[in-house]
Amino acid sequence: MKSGAPTIIYCAWDAEATTVHCAGRGS
Numbered sequence: 001m002k003s004g005a006p007t008i009i010y011c012a013w014d015a016e017a018t019t020v021h022c023a024g025r026g027s
Helices: none
Strands: 008-014 019-025
Antiparallel strands (some): 008 019
């Protein structure tokens, strides 16, 4: 497979840790 698929990056705010978690999902 070719690694040319669009990557979805999303961030979630962690109120307890007062930090932002970012992760990327792609094929």
